[in-house]
Amino acid sequence: MNAIEVENLTKHFGKFCAVDHINFEVKSGEIFGFLGANGAGKSTTIRMLCGLLQSTTGTARVGGSDINTQPEKVKENIGYMSQKFSLYEDLTVDENINFYGKVYGLSDSTLGERKKWVLEMANLKGRERSITGTLSGGWKQRLALGCAVLHRPRIVFLDEPTSGVDPLMRRKFWELINELSADGVTVLVTTHFLEEAEYCNDIILINAGKIIAGGSPKELKEEHIKTPILEVQCSNVIEALALFEKQPWVVETSVFGISVHVTVSEERTARREIVRLLRERDIRLDHVERITPSLEDVFIYLLDQESKRAA
Ligand SMILES: Nc1ncnc2c1ncn2[C@@H]1O[C@H](COP(=O)(O)OP(=O)(O)OP(=O)(O)O)[C@@H](O)[C@H]1O
Ligand SMILES: [Mg+2]
Structure with a gap:
């Protein structure tokens, strides 16, 4: 009932x-x-x-x-x-x-x-x-x-x-x-x-x-986040974010405190590229890990989709 x-x-x-x-x-x-x-x-x-x-x-x-x-x-x-x-x-x-x-x-x-x-x-x-x-x-x-x-x-x-x-x-x-x-x-x-x-x-x-x-x-x-999300911690979150945003294998990025959540199209390529890009810029990579999406990830994604639709 x-x-x-x-x-x-x-x-x-x-x-x-x-x-x-x-x-x-x-x-x-x-x-x-x-x-x-x-x-x-x-x-x-x-x-x-x-x-x-x-x-x-x-x-x-x-x-x-x-x-x-x-x-x-x-x-x-x-x-x-x-x-x-x-x-x-x-x-x-x-x-x-x-x-x-x-x-x-x-x-x-x-x-x-x-x-x-x-x-x-x-x-x-x-x-x-x-x-x-x-x-x-x-x-x-x-x-x-x-x-x-x-x-x-x-x-x-x-x-x-x-x-x-x-x-x-x-x-x-x-x-x-x-x-x-x-x-x-x-x-x-x-x-x-x-x-x-x-x-x-x-x-x-x-x-x-x-x-x-x-x-x-x-x-x-499960319904909204089908692509992998990688959590990246490194010595310069802001620069890393700007760098990731330009990559074709990146679907979406968001900052969560001291880490960046990067939604990627394919995990292996993304991991390899993250290591390469950060090394190139002399940014120290502390850790990169696939994470289960939080509701925050889901809602940021959904609200982002809505604002794109409205634009
Ligand atoms: N009595 C009212 N007269 C005119 N507009 C109103 C009135 N009450 C609410 N609104 C408008 O309706 C919209 C929705 O307001 P509402 O208070 O339901 O939002 P909310 O989701 O509870 O937001 P919040 O998270 O800030 O509490 C707002 O734009 C608000 O300004
Ligand atoms: Mg309210």
């Missing part, structure tokens, strides 16, 4: 089309990644799916309810952590949880029980009286997640829940997302961290309001 079914969903703001006839399905209990550059249309889509924004055309069913004709029913089944901060900074941790409990109409006893759970999950026990604004980013995000799932929704929308959170806290945050999923909760999450997207069961990539790719991380890699 699908938790979310999206059909030709479209949103115009005046003449501008922010979301353009998108279609996708999210299976019950899965972690679904919604990726795309700034302004691609992710938050707008989420706001429509949460029943907060009417679509211009097209529709979706969330938890079996239609977002346009039954937005109130949709809201009963979902939790939503918005991209902009969803907590009251000047309230205490305890007061924020109480506030959300009231919004969701929880009885005092249920709220008490769920509050205990949230404080434990977010590791905020003992900080109930802290002013929310004084918590660091990572704790705030965990409290925000706790508040979004206080009423045990079956479907949760998380809009960039880990932006501004350090790597360790992000990992902890993803443990929480995995726990929710293990409990059968469907999670739709947006992120700009592509290593986080690797944890998703399925992913879609949206660009300028249109979906340009979808599938599991493994499928996306």
